[in-house]
Amino acid sequence: MNHTIVSLVRRHDPDRFLTALFAPPEHRDALLTLYAFDHELARAREVTSEPHLTLIRLHWWREVVEGARRRHEVATPLAALLDSGRLDPEALLPIIDAHEIEADSHIETLADWRAWLLAGAGGIAVAAGGLLGVPDPERLRPAGAAFGVARVIRWHRVRAPRNRCLLPADLLADAGVSVHEAIATPGSPEVTAVLRRLAAEGEGFLAQGPSGRMSRAHVAAALPAVLARCDLRRGPPLHPGPRGLADRLAVTWSGLTGRV
Numbered sequence: 001m002n003h004t005i006v007s008l009v010r011r012h013d014p015d016r017f018l019t020a021l022f023a024p025p026e027h028r029d030a031l032l033t034l035y036a037f038d039h040e041l042a043r044a045r046e047v048t049s050e051p052h053l054t055l056i057r058l059h060w061w062r063e064v065v066e067g068a069r070r071r072h073e074v075a076t077p078l079a080a081l082l083d084s085g086r087l088d089p090e091a092l093l094p095i096i097d098a099h100e101i102e103a104d105s106h107i108e109t110l111a112d113w114r115a116w117l118l119a120g121a122g123g124i125a126v127a128a129g130g131l132l133g134v135p136d137p138e139r140l141r142p143a144g145a146a147f148g149v150a151r152v153i154r155w156h157r158v159r160a161p162r163n164r165c166l167l168p169a170d171l172l173a174d175a176g177v178s179v180h181e182a183i184a185t186p187g188s189p190e191v192t193a194v195l196r197r198l199a200a201e202g203e204g205f206l207a208q209g210p211s212g213r214m215s216r217a218h219v220a221a222a223l224p225a226v227l228a229r230c231d232l233r234r235g236p237p238l239h240p241g242p243r244g245l246a247d248r249l250a251v252t253w254s255g256l257t258g259r260v
Contacts, residue, residue, distance in 0.1 A: 004073045012039045019223035022255030030131045031104035033077045041099040053105040065092045096124040106169045106179040113168040121148025128221040143209030143225035149202030150231035154238040160186035202232045213258045222260045
C-alpha cells in the first residue's frame, strides 16, 4: 500500500477515497493513484495566481503522461501504471485538457460546460472503470460527469472568494447576473437559480449512466455517482464538508450490494 497516496486522497478527495475502499484490494492503490492525479491537476489552478502559471503546471503533468519520468509522490506511481499499460495516455490527456479550461476566467456556454465535465470528471470515471476491468468503461462517463456537477454546486461558495466561477456565463446572463456578480454574491437568488438549473443537468447525466447491479469487483468506479445522487436530490445550495451518516450509508449499501 502506498501510504503517501492514501493520505493525500483521504485528505483532499474524501468522497472518492470513501468510494475507493470498495475496490478489490489488489486494485485499490491504482485507483487512488488515479484520484491523486486528478487532485494534482485541480491543484494546479488553486496554487497559482495567473492562468499561464496554471498551464505550465498542467504541461508538466502532460509531459509525465506522454512519457517523461520524474520523481514525485504522485507522478512516480502514475508512471508505473502507464508503463504497465493499466492506464492509457490517450485516456488521460483529455482530462488534462479539461483542467486547462479551468485556467480561464470563466466557462462561456452551457455546451462548453457539459463538454468540460464529460471530459474531466467523466474521463476520470472511464479511467477508473478501465483500472477495475469494467466492460465498456465508457458507459461510466455520464456518471462521472454527474459527480463533477455536484462538486461544482457544492464548492461554488468556496471558489467565489478565490475569484473563481465554474458556472456557464450564458446561464448566468439569462438569470440577469454576470460572472463577476456571481463571484461577488455567490448566494444570491439569481445564482441559486442557475445552480438549480445545473443540478437538473446533473440529474440528466445520472439518467444516462449505469443503473441496476454491477459486479462487486467493478462497482467502486461507479460509486461517486451515488454521492452525486445524494447531493442532487437535496438541490442547491449545497455546502462542502464532511459527509453525513446517510451519505456514507448510501455508498456502503451500493458498494456491498453492487446496486448503483
